[in-house]
Amino acid sequence: MAGPPPSLLRSALRLLFHLLPFAQSRSPSPPLLPGPAASFSVRDFGAAGDGRCYDTAAIQDAIDACHAHAAAAAAAPGCTCRVAFPPGKYLTATVRLKSGVVLDIQNGATVLGGTEIRDYPPESERWYVILAEGARDVGITGDGAVDGQGLRFVRRFDEKKNMMVSWNKTGACLGDECRPRLIGFLGCTNVRVWNISLNQPAYWCLHIVRCLNTFIHDVSIYGDFNTPNNDGIDIDGSNCTVITRCMIDTGDDAICTKTYTGPLYNLTATDCWIRTKSLAIKLGSQSWFDFRGLVFDNITIVDSHRGLGVQIRDGGSVNDITFSNIKITSRYYDPSWWGRAEPIYITTCPRKRWSKEGTVSNICFINITATSENGVFLSGSEGGLLRNLRFSNVNVTYKRWTSYEGGLVDYRPGCQGLVNHSMAGIIMEHIKGLEIKNVNMRWAEEQSRQWDNLLDFRPSTVNGISFHDFRSDLYSR
Ligand SMILES: *[C@@H]1O[C@H](CO)[C@@H](O)[C@H](O)[C@H]1NC(C)=O
Ligand SMILES: *[C@@H]1O[C@H](CO)[C@@H](O)[C@H](O)[C@H]1NC(C)=O
Ligand SMILES: *[C@@H]1O[C@H](CO)[C@@H](O)[C@H](O)[C@H]1NC(C)=O
Ligand SMILES: *[C@@H]1O[C@H](CO)[C@@H](O)[C@H](O)[C@H]1NC(C)=O
Numbered sequence: 001m002a003g004p005p006p007s008l009l010r011s012a013l014r015l016l017f018h019l020l021p022f023a024q025s026r027s028p029s030p031p032l033l034p035g036p037a038a039s040f041s042v043r044d045f046g047a048a049g050d051g052r053c054y055d056t057a058a059i060q061d062a063i064d065a066c067h068a069h070a071a072a073a074a075a076a077p078g079c080t081c082r083v084a085f086p087p088g089k090y091l092t093a094t095v096r097l098k099s100g101v102v103l104d105i106q107n108g109a110t111v112l113g114g115t116e117i118r119d120y121p122p123e124s125e126r127w128y129v130i131l132a133e134g135a136r137d138v139g140i141t142g143d144g145a146v147d148g149q150g151l152r153f154v155r156r157f158d159e160k161k162n163m164m165v166s167w168n169k170t171g172a173c174l175g176d177e178c179r180p181r182l183i184g185f186l187g188c189t190n191v192r193v194w195n196i197s198l199n200q201p202a203y204w205c206l207h208i209v210r211c212l213n214t215f216i217h218d219v220s221i222y223g224d225f226n227t228p229n230n231d232g233i234d235i236d237g238s239n240c241t242v243i244t245r246c247m248i249d250t251g252d253d254a255i256c257t258k259t260y261t262g263p264l265y266n267l268t269a270t271d272c273w274i275r276t277k278s279l280a281i282k283l284g285s286q287s288w289f290d291f292r293g294l295v296f297d298n299i300t301i302v303d304s305h306r307g308l309g310v311q312i313r314d315g316g317s318v319n320d321i322t323f324s325n326i327k328i329t330s331r332y333y334d335p336s337w338w339g340r341a342e343p344i345y346i347t348t349c350p351r352k353r354w355s356k357e358g359t360v361s362n363i364c365f366i367n368i369t370a371t372s373e374n375g376v377f378l379s380g381s382e383g384g385l386l387r388n389l390r391f392s393n394v395n396v397t398y399k400r401w402t403s404y405e406g407g408l409v410d411y412r413p414g415c416q417g418l419v420n421h422s423m424a425g426i427i428m429e430h431i432k433g434l435e436i437k438n439v440n441m442r443w444a445e446e447q448s449r450q451w452d453n454l455l456d457f458r459p460s461t462v463n464g465i466s467f468h469d470f471r472s473d474l475y476s477r
């Protein structure tokens with residue numbers, strides 16, 4: 001059922017390497033323009049790299065020259081030109097990345113995003129430090145860093161959740177959602193971001209919107225743990241995306257797929273390490289169109305508020321998703337952050353009374369090990385059932401190590417909000433078809449009285465469950 005068979009995963013990845021123009025091993029026909037790719041240094045265009053003067057014009061001039069060079073060489077499809085950033089700190093307002101250009105931010109170089117509203121275009125949907133729109137064959141690499149100076153956007157530091165500045169001047173965005181993102185690829189084809197650190201985004205970090213063929217690998221993302229909305233990678237309405245060997249340590253959602261601008265097909269994320277005060281891997285909540293063919297494999301999630309999550313609110317449907325070989329520890333944090341320590345969390349419900357109900361079908365969890373302060377939460381809605389869920393080789397250890405109160409289920413955003421509820425190993429609502437195969441639950445004996453039920457469901461809303469090799473044991477330390 002869900003997704004391509006796991007044995008195909010590696011070969012699918014290899015295939016994608018071949019299809020992308022950046023592939024290490026190119027197609028047999030030799031490139032039309034041999035010789036080293038052109039490189040333009042921002043220093044030669046007048047960048048100071050002192051971290052104080054704005055280098056915006058120099059960087060943009062280098063990109064424009066590089067773009068013109070790549071366009072002249074357009075006979076070689078996918079031929080790119082590099083803009084080099086030697087060691088130094090390059091303060092910049094928004095720069096536009098153009099077709100055929102790869103930013104080569106070298107070891108010891110940092111691109112610093114401006115912290116003034118005048119550093120960004122008038123329209124808030126273009127508030128990015130680096131923005132590529134409608135471009136082809138573009139990328140960012142080089143062992144250096146892009147830094148959004150997110151801490152400069154904190155109005156009041158708070159261990160629970162920082163209060164952030166708001167650029168709510170135009171009314172186009174509201175409250176704490178009014179800050180610039182770090183990097184955006186909008187409507188691009190053949191995007192590659194690799195071997196780079198992305199640090200302290202003021203808002204979302206790496207945003208991929210309506211793109212085709214995106215390859216993100218060997219990327220480290222660090223965001224402040226107490227800052228809201230500093231998501232790691234947000235992929236919206238894009239097809240054929242590969243994310244691999246990434247390390248994401250941030251306050252808000254780490255890898256987040258959305259269908260706000262269009263459907264999202266064929267994404268794989270593998271070999272990543274994640275820590276977040278929010279959801280590590282998420283589908284939603286913006287979910288107007290369909291999600292199909294997503295594979296998440298070999299991922300380690302530590303100390304996160306939630307592990308794997310599907311959060312459908314706007315009527316889109318989710319199909320053929322596989323989560324495999326994943327290790328999770330999930331714990332409570334302050335309830336001002338969405339999440340109640342669920343290792344696995346699937347909800348679909350209408351955001352507003354008038355929203356459409358989305359459905360979730362063919363989701364497979366295989367080889368999952370979790371240690372968690374709360375149980376699994378699976379909740380559809382009356383007209384938006386969860387269908388054909390499969391859990392296979394799943395071990396969950398239930399124990400408590402923080403002092404936050406339990407006994408709440410979290411339907412946010414929208415729907416019923418936070419609701420008092422008894423505690424259970426798995427809570428199930430509005431499901432048709434659930435197979436539980438080789439699932440082991442282990443409970444810390446001295447804390448076992450905190451749990452009301454092993455499983456919690458009503459036959460009137462949950463239909464067609466089967467159990468094979470199901471165990472539940474107490475353990476003592
Ligand atoms: C699950 O784990 C088993 C044992 O380690 C392994 O043989 C199998 O290939 C894994 N399944 C997937 C889908 O990765
Ligand atoms: C946004 O700005 C408008 C106009 O300045 C103000 O009325 C409103 O309260 C602000 N909203 C938030 C959530 O900051
Ligand atoms: C990217 O970084 C990885 C790990 O740091 C390193 O092994 C690899 O050689 C780098 N690749 C390139 C193309 O620089
Ligand atoms: C992704 O594929 C779907 C289905 O073919 C298509 O409707 C959509 O326009 C594609 N999106 C992009 C950005 O290519």
Ligand SMILES: *[C@@H]1O[C@H](CO)[C@@H](O)[C@H](O)[C@H]1NC(C)=O
Nearest residue numbers: 004239240264265266292293
């Ligand atoms: C997604 O992958 C499937 C299976 O490889 C393929 O048949 C389909 O055309 C792809 N869809 C898009 C929109 O890339």
Ligand SMILES: *[C@@H]1O[C@H](CO)[C@@H](O)[C@H](O)[C@H]1NC(C)=O
Nearest residue numbers: 245270271272273298299300
């Ligand atoms: C899983 O990912 C880690 C990096 O997080 C990597 O070191 C390891 O080799 C991967 N395992 C497999 C089986 O690919």
Ligand SMILES: *[C@@H]1O[C@H](CO)[C@@H](O)[C@H](O)[C@H]1NC(C)=O
Nearest residue numbers: 366367368369393394395440
């Ligand atoms: C689950 O626990 C059993 C028994 O300890 C062990 O044999 C199995 O490998 C574990 N599976 C996973 C996916 O952690």
Ligand SMILES: *[C@@H]1O[C@H](CO)[C@@H](O)[C@H](O)[C@H]1NC(C)=O
Nearest residue numbers: 407408409417418419420421
């Ligand atoms: C849950 O119950 C407690 C005690 O009965 C009450 O104080 C609290 O307001 C309730 N919370 C919600 C979200 O209903």
